[in-house]
Amino acid sequence: MGSLLSRIESPADLRTLTDDELCSLAQEIRETLCQPLESRSVHFASNLGVVELTLALHLTFDFARDRLIWDTGHQIYPHKLITGRHEQFASIRTRGGLMGYPNPDESPYDLFMTGHAGCSVSTALGLKMGDELMGRPERKSVAVIGDGAFPSGIVYEAMNNAAELNRELVVVLNDNQMSICPRVGGVAKSLDKARMAPMFHDVKCQLDEALHKLPLVGHSFERAWTSLKDMVKAGVYGGMLFEQLGFQYVGPVDGHDIKTLREYLQMVKEQPGPTLLHVLTEKGHGIASASEDPVTFHTPPVFEKVENGVISLRKSKSVNFTNLVSDAIREQLASDKKVCVMTAAMCQGNKLERSREEFPDQFFDTGICESHAVAFAAGMAKVGARPIVAIYSTFLQRSFDQIFQEVALQNLPVTFCLDRAGFTGPDGPTHHGTFDIPYMRIFPNMVVMAPGDASDVQPMLEFALKQDCPVSLRYPKAAPAQIERAACPIEMGQAEVYEWGTDGCIIAIGSMFGEAVEAAEILREEGFDVGVINARFIKPLDKRTILKAVSELPFVMTVEEGTVVGGFGSAVLEAACEEGIAANHVYRCGIPDDWILHAERKEQLAEVGIDAPSLAAKARELAALFGPKENSLEEVNSCKQVG
Ligand SMILES: Cc1ncc(C[n+]2csc(CCOP(=O)(O)OP(=O)(O)O)c2C)c(N)n1
Ligand SMILES: CC(=O)[C@@H](O)[C@H](O)COP(=O)(O)O
Numbered sequence: 001m002g003s004l005l006s007r008i009e010s011p012a013d014l015r016t017l018t019d020d021e022l023c024s025l026a027q028e029i030r031e032t033l034c035q036p037l038e039s040r041s042v043h044f045a046s047n048l049g050v051v052e053l054t055l056a057l058h059l060t061f062d063f064a065r066d067r068l069i070w071d072t073g074h075q076i077y078p079h080k081l082i083t084g085r086h087e088q089f090a091s092i093r094t095r096g097g098l099m100g101y102p103n104p105d106e107s108p109y110d111l112f113m114t115g116h117a118g119c120s121v122s123t124a125l126g127l128k129m130g131d132e133l134m135g136r137p138e139r140k141s142v143a144v145i146g147d148g149a150f151p152s153g154i155v156y157e158a159m160n161n162a163a164e165l166n167r168e169l170v171v172v173l174n175d176n177q178m179s180i181c182p183r184v185g186g187v188a189k190s191l192d193k194a195r196m197a198p199m200f201h202d203v204k205c206q207l208d209e210a211l212h213k214l215p216l217v218g219h220s221f222e223r224a225w226t227s228l229k230d231m232v233k234a235g236v237y238g239g240m241l242f243e244q245l246g247f248q249y250v251g252p253v254d255g256h257d258i259k260t261l262r263e264y265l266q267m268v269k270e271q272p273g274p275t276l277l278h279v280l281t282e283k284g285h286g287i288a289s290a291s292e293d294p295v296t297f298h299t300p301p302v303f304e305k306v307e308n309g310v311i312s313l314r315k316s317k318s319v320n321f322t323n324l325v326s327d328a329i330r331e332q333l334a335s336d337k338k339v340c341v342m343t344a345a346m347c348q349g350n351k352l353e354r355s356r357e358e359f360p361d362q363f364f365d366t367g368i369c370e371s372h373a374v375a376f377a378a379g380m381a382k383v384g385a386r387p388i389v390a391i392y393s394t395f396l397q398r399s400f401d402q403i404f405q406e407v408a409l410q411n412l413p414v415t416f417c418l419d420r421a422g423f424t425g426p427d428g429p430t431h432h433g434t435f436d437i438p439y440m441r442i443f444p445n446m447v448v449m450a451p452g453d454a455s456d457v458q459p460m461l462e463f464a465l466k467q468d469c470p471v472s473l474r475y476p477k478a479a480p481a482q483i484e485r486a487a488c489p490i491e492m493g494q495a496e497v498y499e500w501g502t503d504g505c506i507i508a509i510g511s512m513f514g515e516a517v518e519a520a521e522i523l524r525e526e527g528f529d530v531g532v533i534n535a536r537f538i539k540p541l542d543k544r545t546i547l548k549a550v551s552e553l554p555f556v557m558t559v560e561e562g563t564v565v566g567g568f569g570s571a572v573l574e575a576a577c578e579e580g581i582a583a584n585h586v587y588r589c590g591i592p593d594d595w596i597l598h599a600e601r602k603e604q605l606a607e608v609g610i611d612a613p614s615l616a617a618k619a620r621e622l623a624a625l626f627g628p629k630e631n632s633l634e635e636v637n638s639c640k641q642v643g
């Protein structure tokens with residue numbers, strides 16, 4: 001029998017399959033989802049969980065015309081497989097291959113390029129109203145959103161608006177009881193109550209069964225009584241939250257039963273006004289290892305072997321910045337009870353599990369609510385606590401206004417540990433943390449710094465927690481360099497001169513220190529004497545040291561794993577300009593004003609010219625241009641084009 005998937009060139013082909021064939025197709029999709037993991041890490045458990053839902057959605061709606069938004073977008077792989085992309089699937093998350101998220105450049109079935117959680121209901125509502133305005137009112141609009149994303153504040157803004165507009169809008173709430181970690185908070189509790197609703201249909205039978213099984217004494221009786229009360233409440237109130245927000249609530253429904261799902265989807269498709277369909281799925285469904293440990297299998301490492309259905313994963317030996325920061329955070333939590341740490345649902349990614357276990361009173365998981373996390377940290381700081389907001393650079397963008405108003409304007413001592421600050425490799429442009437230098441350095445009171453190598457990490461966090469102002473500390477998803485050198489304590493606004501050179505200087509911030517040292521070594525072997533400065537601070541900038549280099553040396557290169565627009569190099573140019581120092585020989589290396597697509601991080605560093613060999617090449621060019629001989633302004637300018 002040939003592959004069913006190869007027969008699906010577009011969702012319309014699904015309609016040629018029998019019910020049994022659809023079940024076989026679901027199985028084949030799951031096998032296909034395993035394949036990339038033989039060589040690299042990709043999103044997994046979330047995709048396994050939505051296979052039947054994807055098929056049922058495409059069988060019920062016609063998304064060549066109707067509109068479909070997958071919230072976040074990490075669970076879009078089955079959708080890609082049945083919308084004409086199964087032949088390219090092996091390339092997913094590699095340079096030039098399919099993106100791991102929705103990508104309108106790949107298919108008209110992907111409407112927005114996304115990777116951040118929470119906006120699906122808003123965009124689906126916008127699509128609906130836009131279609132109406134454009135004379136296409138018959139088109140349906142569907143948002144599929146996970147229970148992890150659902151507590152994001154913007155979802156309630158969208159639901160509020162949808163209730164007012166009262167148009168047909170289908171929100172499919174995919175409830176698998178998981179975010180990346182187990183989901184937390186009041187919405188989660190409410191969903192758990194709603195889950196119990198089907199049981200209410202035969203409460204008496206349930207009660208009889210429960211009473212027969214349990215000895216009616218002590219705690220057991222209390223448990224039986226509590227669960228009975230919960231069942232009754234679920235029956236009466238299940239979905240009440242959504243009904244009160246103006247949505248018609250339907251469900252809960254088994255999200256792995258294609259036939260039932262189709263019936264329910266058909267029903268909600270015909271409903272006037274906004275409707276929420278509560279679908280129950282299992283994260284990792286169909287692959288035992290993944291459903292048993294959905295946290296690890298959210299984005300697991302490479303499969304080492306699969307034996308009797310049990311998957312063992314390749315262990316990573318590398319120690320990343322994240323490991324060092326999480327150790328340093330734990331040390332601070334242990335030494336000072338005022339210190340606490342917040343995560344917005346990224347406990348696993350930030351490697352905070354040990355902090356969560358060992359210091360439960362100093363650990364807060366807000367769920368995917370970054371704006372709230374920052375304002376919440378501000379509240380704690382105001383009354384004397386020392387909060388650390390441990391967050392990915394890209395997700396902190398959600399909190400820009402709270403950084404401004406609740407933190408910086410009040411000058412509160414909140415420490416931001418910005419992980420994934422730089423390229424995020426295969427996650428791509430939705431996740432790169434490339435904007436935080438510009439968006440942090442603009443705020444009065446904010447101290448902005450970055451550890452140059454492993455030995456900078458712990459002292460920098462300790463330093464940050466001693467300040468009476470907000471501090472931002474950034475580091476990428478990478479192993480830090482370990483640069484042998486004499487100890488140089490962290491002092492406010494002080495750069496570290498690693499070595500001075502007479503031919504020029506590379507001034508590196510954060511992760512680029514290691515690349516700069518390597519580039520200087522390459523150059524030394526070629527006879528160039530190029531120095532390296534580990535800038536450490538973006539703000540306050542060490543003007544004395546940096547402007548000495550700018551004034552005295554033939555050329556200066558600044559290098560950062562961040563956008564050149566408004567970044568560290570720009571801060572250096574501003575400083576030179578303020579002091580009236582000529583800076584035509586200062587070249588800014590960094591991420592150009594463009595979107596850098598998914599690839600390995602080292603490929604991305606090379607692409608934008610900030611890995612060691614590219615830096616060495618640029619230094620050679622600058623040395624030739626600004627060395628002893630005179631150069632025309634034209635030559636200088638052509639060399640200074642960024643990107
Ligand atoms: C704004 C934002 N914060 C954090 C994340 C990281 N993140 C990606 S998926 C995910 C869990 C989402 O859970 P859910 O929506 O329930 O989807 P599931 O994986 O359970 O299917 C998180 C926290 C993100 N993508 N966007
Ligand atoms: C979808 C999403 O936002 C996360 O799953 C993200 O891919 C995590 O990135 P890390 O794997 O770097 O933690």
Ligand SMILES: [Mg+2]
Nearest residue numbers: 146147148178
């Ligand atoms: Mg979930």
